[in-house]
Amino acid sequence: DAGVIQSPRHEVTEMGQEVTLRCKPISGHNSLFWYRQTMMRGLELLIYFNNNVPIDDSGMPEDRFSAKMPNASFSTLKIQPSEPRDSAVYFCASSLFSSGELFFGEGSRLTVL
Amino acid sequence: GIQVEQSPPDLILQEGANSTLRCNFSDSVNNLQWFHQNPWGQLINLFYIPSGTKQNGRLSATTVATERYSLLYISSSQTTDSGVYFCAVDPNYGGSQGNLIFGKGTKLSVKP
Numbered sequence: 001d002a003g004v005i006q007s008p009r010h011e012v013t014e015m016g017q018e019v020t021l022r023c024k025p026i027s028g029h030n031s032l033f034w035y036r037q038t039m040m041r042g043l044e045l046l047i048y049f050n051n052n053v054p055i056d057d058s059g060m061p062e063d064r065f066s067a068k069m070p071n072a073s074f075s076t077l078k079i080q081p082s083e084p085r086d087s088a089v090y091f092c093a094s095s096l097f098s099s100g101e102l103f104f105g106e107g108s109r110l111t112v113l
Numbered sequence: 114g115i116q117v118e119q120s121p122p123d124l125i126l127q128e129g130a131n132s133t134l135r136c137n138f139s140d141s142v143n144n145l146q147w148f149h150q151n152p153w154g155q156l157i158n159l160f161y162i163p164s165g166t167k168q169n170g171r172l173s174a175t176t177v178a179t180e181r182y183s184l185l186y187i188s189s190s191q192t193t194d195s196g197v198y199f200c201a202v203d204p205n206y207g208g209s210q211g212n213l214i215f216g217k218g219t220k221l222s223v224k225p
Contacts, residue, residue, distance in 0.1 A: 043201075091156065093156075099144055101158055102146060104155070104156040104158075106154070109154075
């Protein structure tokens with residue numbers, strides 16, 4: 001079975017541009033998570049969904065960040081407008097249930113110039 | 114909030130050596146997971162272990178929830194074991210299930 005699929009793998013953009021990261025969770029998983037990893041702050045949970053419904057978005061840094069999950073097989077994380085401090089690796093992960101075994105995608109490395 | 118501390122922060126081993134990584138957490142948890150991030154950045158789930166002991170090949174893990182710690186054992190280490198090992202806990206307070214709190218990791222380098 002395919003794992004968590006993220007795209008793009010790498011994104012280089014200029015400050016002020018809109019960035020959209022995409023994620024397809026493992027089929028049958030009911031929970032989806034977006035994490036951000038930086039050297040300074042490590043792995044941080046941004047937001048997670050249960051059954052396509054956002055449950056906890058307290059980790060979303062500010063209004064420039066938004067996430068959607070229109071159906072069980074697709075989620076997006078959008079940054080608008082992007083800033084250099086948003087540069088990081090963004091991971092999507094999924095699990096059968098919210099406290100279940102977590103499986104990560106390969107990550108999207110974002111560089112904002 | 115809950116604190117997750119991993120030790121040691123860095124570890125260098127000769128291939129074939131054994132090692133023990135430790136994860137301490139400051140409050141009760143719903144579950145605990147160990148992950149390996151390889152040098153290419155991929156995060157692989159090693160163990161889902163809220164309590165007890167599990168083994169998978171050369172790796173094993175033990176969580177003693179009552180004493181708030183978990184150990185990851187690596188036996189006969191190989192160069193492919195290099196990377197960062199993260200412990201992550203799901204705190205046991207209402208309404209927050211799913212918010213895994215990650216430790217800062219143990220960076221392991223296995224030399225040939």
